[in-house]
Amino acid sequence: MRVEVKIPGGVESYCIDEKGDKRVDADGLWLETFLCGVLRAYSYSDDGSGDQIKKIVAVRRFDPVTSTEVEHKFFEAAERLFFKGWQLGSDPEIQVPNLVSNHLTTGLMNYIKTTGRYTSGENLFEKLRVRDPEISSLLARVLIAGDEEVKAVRILKEAIEELPMDYSLLDCQATFLQSKGNLDWALPLAQRAVIAAPSEFSTWAKLAEIYIGIEKWDLALLTLNSCPMFTYQDKDAPRMPEAARVFLPVLIDTMLDELDESANGYDQDMVHPNLRKLSAAGYKGTFYKAYSLLTDITAKIGWDQLLKIRSQVFVMEEEYRSERTQSTTAVHERNPSTVALHAPSPNGTRPNGDTEEGQDEGVTADDASADERTLTNGNADQDLERPQHTIASTEVKAGNDEPDPSHTNYTHFQHKRLCERWLDNLFMVLYEDLRIYTIWRTDMARSKQSAANASPNPNDPAGNPVNTMYSKSPEEWEILGELAERLHHFDEAIEAYQSCLRIRFSPKAMLAVVKMFEKERRTESVLQGLIRLIAWQYRWYSEFSPSLLQSVRKLIEDDGGLKVRSIVQATGLPQPVLDLTHRYVELCAAFRSTGSEN
Secondary structure, eight states: OEEEEOSSSOEEEEEEOTTSOEEOOOHHHHHHHHHHHHHHHHHSSOOSSSHHHHHSOSOOBOOSOOSHHHHHHHHHHHHHHGGGGGGGOOOTTOSSOOSSSSHHHHHHHHHHHHHTOHHHHHHHHHHHHHHOGGGHHHHHHHHHHTTOHHHHHHHHHHHHHHOTTOHHHHHHHHHHHHHTTOHHHHHHHHHHHHHHOTTOHHHHHHHHHHHHHTTOHHHHHHHHHHOOOOOOOOOOOOOOOOOSOOOOOOOGGGOOHHHHHGGGOOOGGGSOHHHHTOGGGGOOHHHHHHHHHHHHHHHHHOHHHHHHHHHHHBOOHHHHHHHHHSOOOOOOOOOTTTGGGSOOOTTOBOTTSOBSTTSOOOOOHHHHHHHHTBSSSSOBOTTSOOOOOSSOGGGOSSOOSSOOGGGOOOSSGGGOBOOOHHHHHHHHHHHHHHHHHHHHHHHHHHHHHHHHTOOBOTTOTTOOBOOOOOOOOHHHHHHHHHHHHHTTOHHHHHHHHHHHHHHSOOHHHHHHHHHHHHHTTOHHHHHHHHHHHHHHHHHTTBOOOHHHHHHHHHHHHHHOHHHHHHHHHTTOOOHHHHHHHHHHHHHHHHTTOTTTTO
8 A cells, every 4th residue: 555645735545565566456455455464463472571672673663453342343353354365375374374363363473462352352253153164263262262161062062963073173172281281082073173283383392292291202293294384475565775873762762771771682702602693583374382391301211311212212323324235125004194193003013913922122332332423314413412311210201111011102113203303303403402502501500509619819908709600691690591491390491581680681581581480470570670671662762562561461360450560660670660560551441451440
């Protein structure tokens, strides 16, 4: 859409099609423009960490929906254009956009979750469900988020009877049961979802999560190996020419000393080369989710046990070479993409009726030790030190030396699977992450021990001990925090983020600390962090962040709007900075959020 203002003259509005031709602007096009404008405002907003702000600098971001009247127009436009939503595309994890998985539904669910307007979302999807029962999955998700689980279960039951192989309904049911801890019930639903949509990554990832939850590590690895991976397509951003000089005036409302010190930005020279080359930090889309699942397995069973299970289910290079030198034998045919869907039968029989008694009980000790030394399919590096155990061996739940009797069909070369190249690469990346993490924690422990045993400093009249504390730059502490968070060591991640904040303010570190305070229900500490995050956002012309608004809304629901306003006002920070947080509180009051009246 284009709007030209001529002085003197008039105002002309028109649209440009994909061929560059001028077209007349119709009411339907303006409706689409309004709807897409709201969706883009939420899609391009920053989550509080500052990553989105750093991509596009000097762009004002504001809340497109500031009242219930605008919200009514937004939902009305969404209702009229809902069945065209698949034309907008979808998130990178979705291969084929459909009626319930596209940018429109993602934006609607994000808006409902941010503002807590569950009743409005329920009314919208109730109207649409009459036209297509597939939308029941979206309605059920809204009801579950709005704490109406009984009604959501009834709607899912009715919809699944009408559409028994709809993968979005099956995924919604499996997710709900997973949240309740009923993994045995969620497993068959996740398996059916994979059968219904074998080309979608989300169904395979959900099945892998459930296998991890029930501690079937071999099936989790096989499922992860079968996941369809997609090339990440980033959001379309406006292409701006590189500026020769940038001057961004500091707004008076954001005058805070600790924020001004962080305005210098990221200094690449202050980061150690080993930390700069950690490639896992750049994973996005399906690769980010797959790596998260792999690190989740590692955090629960340890690196050594992961390698052992990996050698049991995947073909190692030494085994492949040895097999090629021998005479070829008949290979038991089985589809590797569906092996994880069919767990072994309890009586130990195979699909063709043969028992497992005649099979070898496992690989030899020499083979196992050789496999553990391999990072990819047999590619060993003797110069690299193997990372230590991330947990004690006594804490491994399913990592004993004896093989699982229900999963003994991966003992022969013929029954193993080939590891996908991308998963093989993830093992290498995981090894590097664990190596750097182990070095960091070892140096930290050594530094603390040295500080405890340090002798008095002869140059200090007070006799204080020599300073032997472990020192890093703020950028390095931030990277170490991300590293620990990727490896599911959250306490160590918070420790690194807090070390970063002691030196300099970092929005990413502050956001992680605020999330920890939210789990511990420390209202005052959460508000202290939110005030600084909101002020930092406003410093870079971002007047609205859905993630920060949701955090403020949750505090109001738990403690009441009056208490939140009182705590904010009692912090003693400059009044213009506090007024920025008060705007979020007033926005919750405008939408009549729970607790805003108190």
